[in-house]
Amino acid sequence: MPELPEVETVRRSLKRLVGGKTIRDVDVFVPKMVRNLDVSKFRQHIENKTIIDISRIGKYLLFHLEDWILVSHLRMEGRYFIKHLDEAKDKHEHLIFYFTDGTTMRYHDTRKFGTFDLIKQENLSSFEPVQKMGPEPFDQEMTVDYLYPILKRKTIAIKSALLDQHIIAGLGNIYVNEVLFLCGLHPETPSHKCRKKDVKNIIKYSQEVLEEAIKRGGTTIRSYTSSLGVTGRFQQQLKVHTKEVCPTCESPIEKIKVGGRGTYYCKKCQKKRY
DNA sequence: CGAGCTGTTAACAT
DNA sequence: AATGTTAACAGCTC
Numbered sequence: 001m002p003e004l005p006e007v008e009t010v011r012r013s014l015k016r017l018v019g020g021k022t023i024r025d026v027d028v029f030v031p032k033m034v035r036n037l038d039v040s041k042f043r044q045h046i047e048n049k050t051i052i053d054i055s056r057i058g059k060y061l062l063f064h065l066e067d068w069i070l071v072s073h074l075r076m077e078g079r080y081f082i083k084h085l086d087e088a089k090d091k092h093e094h095l096i097f098y099f100t101d102g103t104t105m106r107y108h109d110t111r112k113f114g115t116f117d118l119i120k121q122e123n124l125s126s127f128e129p130v131q132k133m134g135p136e137p138f139d140q141e142m143t144v145d146y147l148y149p150i151l152k153r154k155t156i157a158i159k160s161a162l163l164d165q166h167i168i169a170g171l172g173n174i175y176v177n178e179v180l181f182l183c184g185l186h187p188e189t190p191s192h193k194c195r196k197k198d199v200k201n202i203i204k205y206s207q208e209v210l211e212e213a214i215k216r217g218g219t220t221i222r223s224y225t226s227s228l229g230v231t232g233r234f235q236q237q238l239k240v241h242t243k244e245v246c247p248t249c250e251s252p253i254e255k256i257k258v259g260g261r262g263t264y265y266c267k268k269c270q271k272k273r274y
Numbered sequence: 275c276g277a278g279c280t281g282t283t284a285a286c287a288t
Numbered sequence: 289a290a291t292g293t294t295a296a297c298a299g300c301t302c
Binding site: 032111156222259 | 290291292293294296297298299300
């Protein structure tokens, strides 16, 4: 699923479903998904901890377990399900958290790309992925004065720059395609060719697209089953991603690769800049 | 059957 | 240092 709106949707659902519950135990079936600790330590620290809160930074989901924080990244296909203790384990459930009330929270990930880190609360700000992450489109620091100079000194495609979480956090392949369409920017435009006006648009439309997507529970494209009963509806609003005809000018939508990622754009509305 | 595709990130090579 | 490529993995489509 997950770009920022999908992670935010999961956060809200999980907070409602498991906030306040106490974890009796956790089973880790794929040890290497836990990046920063031995599984034995991981289990030991999580045991008997209560989920005080669930927050989000960029695409990272943070379970606040008293003095520890469980940092979860869903990568390509991570999902959570809440099931009763008795239900059989699915082939792709790689972590199972057992609550004291007989329910369980299961991390499901067909490709096993997802990651877990368990850190002390006081170390959150020094935790590398968080420390190196750029501001989200909504953050106060996300201004033209911040973003323009960064884009100015890079020669990479604007699409690649906007996918770089160190520059701006939260956009993934789908929403970048949408944002660039709304900005009228060709995805291969060298980053340094963006003018201040373009950067202003990038910020504005990133906010608009992400906000609207959160409102609609994210985008569901390839996942057939919904996790937590969450099926996004933003796919109905997509203007270029997976589309064949431009909603503005009715030209055919082009599909190319930029930085190895499938890229959709309108040749007429998103002119290449030389 | 194989090849190529998929919402991400980081390690690696150049 | 910055940028491009590949790997981690599984399943679906052609």
